[in-house]
Amino acid sequence: xxxxxxxxxxxxxxxxxxxxxxxxxxxxxxxxxxxxxxxxxxxxxxxxxxxxxxxxxxxxxxxxxxxxxxxxxxxxxxxxxxxxxxxxxxxxxxxxxxxxxxxxxxxxxxxxxxxxxxxxxxxxxxxxxxxxxxxxxxxxxxxxxxxxxxxxxxxxxxxxxxxxxxxxxxxxxxxxxxxxxxxxxxxxxxxxxxxxxxxxxxxxxxxxxxxxxxxxxxxxxxxxxxxxxxxxxxxxxxxxxxxxxxxxxxxxxxxxxxxxxxxxxxxxxxxxxxxxxxxxxxxxxxxxxxxxxxxxxxxxxxxxxxxxxxxxxxxxxxxxxxxxxxxxxxxxxxxxxxxxxxxxxxxxxxxxxxxxxxxxxxxxxxxxxxxxxxxxxxxxxxxxxxxxxxxxxxxxxxxxxxxxxxxxxxxxxxxxxxxxxxxxxxxxxxxxxxxxxxxxxxxxxxxxxxxxxxxxxxxxxxxxxxxxxxxxxxxxxxxxxxxxxxxxxxxxxxxxxxxxxxxxxxxxxxxxxxxxxxxxxxxxxxxxxxxxxxxxxxxxxxxxxxxxxxxxxxxxxxxxxxxxxxxxxxxxxxxxxxxxxxxxxxxxxxxxxxxxxxxxxxxxxxxxxxxxxxxxxxxxxxxxxxxxxxx
Numbered sequence: 367x368x369x370x371x372x373x374x375x376x377x378x379x380x381x382x383x384x385x386x387x388x389x390x391x392x393x394x395x396x397x398x399x400x401x402x403x404x405x406x407x408x409x410x411x412x413x414x415x416x417x418x419x420x421x422x423x424x425x426x427x428x429x430x431x432x433x434x435x436x437x438x439x440x441x442x443x444x445x446x447x448x449x450x451x452x453x454x455x456x457x458x459x460x461x462x463x464x465x466x467x468x469x470x471x472x473x474x475x476x477x478x479x480x481x482x483x484x485x486x487x488x489x490x491x492x493x494x495x496x497x498x499x500x501x502x503x504x505x506x507x508x509x510x511x512x513x514x515x516x517x518x519x520x521x522x523x524x525x526x527x528x529x530x531x532x533x534x535x536x537x538x539x540x541x542x543x544x545x546x547x548x549x550x551x552x553x554x555x556x557x558x559x560x561x562x563x564x565x566x567x568x569x570x571x572x573x574x575x576x577x578x579x580x581x582x583x584x585x586x587x588x589x590x591x592x593x594x595x596x597x598x599x600x601x602x603x604x605x606x607x608x609x610x611x612x613x614x615x616x617x618x619x620x621x622x623x624x625x626x627x628x629x630x631x632x633x634x635x636x637x638x639x640x641x642x643x644x645x646x647x648x649x650x651x652x653x654x655x656x657x658x659x660x661x662x663x664x665x666x667x668x669x670x671x672x673x674x675x676x677x678x679x680x681x682x683x684x685x686x687x688x689x690x691x692x693x694x695x696x697x698x699x700x701x702x703x704x705x706x707x708x709x710x711x712x713x714x715x716x717x718x719x720x721x722x723x724x725x726x727x728x729x730x731x732x733x734x735x736x737x738x739x740x741x742x743x744x745x746x747x748x749x750x751x752x753x754x755x756x757x758x759x760x761x762x763x764x765x766x767x768x769x770x771x772x773x774x775x776x777x778x779x780x781x782x783x784x785x786x787x788x789x790x791x792x793x794x795x796x797x798x799x800x801x802x803x804x805x806x807x808x809x810x811x812x813x814x815x816x817x818x819x820x821x822x823x824x825x826x827x828x829x830x831x832x833x834x835x836x837x838x839x840x841x842x843x844x845x846x847x848x849x850x851x852x853x854x855x856x857x858x859x860x861x862x863x864x865x866x867x868x869x870x871x872x873x874x875x876x877x878x879x880x881x882x883x884x885x886x887x888x889x890x891x892x893x894x895x896x897x898x899x900x901x902x903x904x905x906x907x908x909x910x911x912x913x914x915x916x917x918x919x920x921x922x923x924x925x926x927x928x929x930x931x932x933x934x935x936x937x938x939x940x941x942x943x944x945x946x947x948x949x950x951x952x953x954x955x956x957x958x959x960x961x962x963x964x965x966x967x968x969x970x971x972x973x974x975x976x977x978x979x980x981x982x983x984x985x986x987x988x989x990x991x992x993x994x995x996x997x
Contacts, residue, residue: 368427369397369415369527369870370439372492374501376581377521379409387411390524390531397441397527397870401426405437409579410494412439417725417873418625425465431475432462435496438471441527442489442511443877445619450484474502482574482589486619486884488877490569492525499579507590507883508732509558509571509858512866516566517584523577528867529561529702530994539564540995544822547957551814551983552828554706554805555859559586562703562990571858590883592853594841597891605892606910613910616882617643617728625725628653630716630876631681633669635739635904635911635920636730640879642914644728645677654679655720655727657686657712663930669919676916684719686712694942698989700867705990706805706983707860708931713868721872731861732880735852736889737904738845738897746799747898750844753795796836799848800829803856805979813962814980831855845894857881932978936971943967943981946988951997958984 371390373382387404391413395402398415405412405428414427429438444450447466450473455461459472466487473481474493479502488510492503503525505513515525518537526532543564546556556562558570569575572590617640621627629641631654644652654674658667667683674681693711701710720727734740793801801807806814808827815823835854839847862878869876879885892906899905908920935943946952947963963984969975991997 368417368441369394369531370427370441370490370492371413371526371531372439372494372501372524373411374494374523374577374579375409375521376517376523376577376579378579381408382406382411384411386534387413389534390526391415393530393534394526394528396873399873403428405430407437407496410437412437412492412494414439417875424463425467427467429465429467429471431471432460436471436475437494437496438467438491440467440470440489440491442487442491442506443620443875444470444485444487444489445622445882446484446486479574479576479589486882488881490527501577502574503569503577504574504589505569505571507572508853508881508886509862510866510878510881512863513569514561514566515569515575515584518565523584529566532566533702533994538566542955542957544819545826547819548811548815548823548826549828549831550704550706550987551806551811552800552804553831553855553859554979554983555863556703557831557855557859571854591838591840592850592890593887594839594843594846594850594890595887596893599893602896602906602909605896605906609889609906609910610914612885612888613639613879614643614646616879616885618647619882620728620877620879621647623726626653626723627726627728628655628680628720628724629728630654630720630730631656631670631673631679632716632730633666633671633673633919634730635908635915636733636880638669638673638730638915638919639733639907639911640728640730641673641677641679642911643879645679646914652677652679653724654681655716655723656681656683657716657719658683659712659929660685660687669922672916673919680723682719682723684715686715694985694989695993698986698993700871701863701990702994703990704983704987705863706979706986707864708929708982710864710868711929713864714871717865717869717872717874717876721874724874726875726877727869728877728879729865730880731865731878732857732886733904733907735849735857736880736886737907738849738894739903739907740852741903742799742802743845743848743898743903744901746795746802746848747845749798750795753798795844795847796832796851797829799851800832804828805983810980813965814959814984816956816959819957843894845898846890849890931982932970932976935978935981936973940971943985944971947981947984949988951991952984952988954997955991 373387384406391402394415398417400418401416403414412428427439444466447469451469454472454476461468482504489506490511490513492501494501512527514529514532516532516538517523520537524532532538541564542562546560546562550556558568573586573588575586577584629644631637631641641652641654656667656670693714697710832851835851839850841847865876896906944967947967952958953960966977966980970977970981
């Protein structure tokens, strides 16, 4: 685990500025405080910040081949590196170290781009092949590890683990991409492959790049996708037994480390499942870490203790005040671009706690996407059932009219808040799902943006992100399609981004066994009706875990890792929100409609409407301008 950076001169072999490379590398010091090395040759510079996990003695980077023809920087872990090493040794390869870094390099030497089909792990890497004058880059299957890049106007191709590394170059334009701004205020993050800036990009999960010296464009290529190939029908008991065995194998594959290793334990199904499988291995007691809240509405620590006691883990818990809102400016600096998931605050705190006890922590992220655990899947399928019973010619005008006429009633009980449902029913499956997950519906963004900014968008809408993925989806099953959309958007753009930045801020490596790509491939082939069954999300997953976890953990209502944002914005953050949201800094961007900003603040403060998600996203956008851009 580490941070990587690099500079390639695509126009030849101009000398690389060592100081510029050093600045890039040191901007990511937090990702790897153990070591920091640079490598330069004409036309190329690479840097690496190391957090030592495996082969501590000899795993230094940038790593060079024995003959000096190849140089590699690599962030992540290759979990099957021992098996690959044995295969390569059998082919005649000789190794100088015991590191997965050298295995990765020699795998590329043996199989070229085909090595990606053999890797099992989380990774982002760049390999310079001097003889062929090319740079080869790749990001892991689901996007656990990040990679940012830009081809600058001066012909330098720059890349790094975080956006801040390439922001050290003044040649990188700070002009905001209007489409990325629209995406942010719809999703709460900027989805791959874009960043908030023109000409700066994220390498998408499951993609690679081959860039030759002399190339004037950068063209990412997909090397993997989630297949959703259906399995043959089998008895439920056989499926649950195989699921548990595959889960245990995925967890076991990610427990190698030469440093203290533990797990997050929230008390939810997914993290509890990971801890249960770690405990089956019969080694030392599992080290577990959890955050509790001083408000019972948000606290799950009782269930975390239940699992910790069952498996006699070495449990560490910390209670956080529900008013733990002092991280807004710090978070803006961590994420480098607007990011509006408020659960980044408790995630930061649990990583902070874990780092006091371990260097590597296993997480339960991915369970909801794998097994349809989010409530929104249940709502979307219920809406889809209604849609399928009515012709579009009747459904769209009927529910479109009802949605337009029905008042927005955030203050009312959920049964009376039908406006969003009517609006969703007037749409097709993809647009309805987008409408449900958006932090700001289309009608709110229309009001939020100024006339001038809407003109810059030239008709672009954030729904196009989901439509482009839906067009390429390898399944026509409605639920599987929605899961696929989350794997392409929410999982890498929100969840994995949140965990990567929060953990790396504390030099903590986080591994996600539920996102092991071989496990994902198998799970994707399970019938959707045993993932979501009778309104029960994760049905088959929970069934497979019944021998391992208490019923209270498996079958209680999901709380999620949330914080009381709405109350904060009406209470202790009230003044700060009004000052930030109505600031000249925001108005000077030309993006916002001042009248509507004031409307949201006034309506939320009075309790007339709940604009907490919208206001939080504006608050974090203002913090991004102030902290990351210094405006």
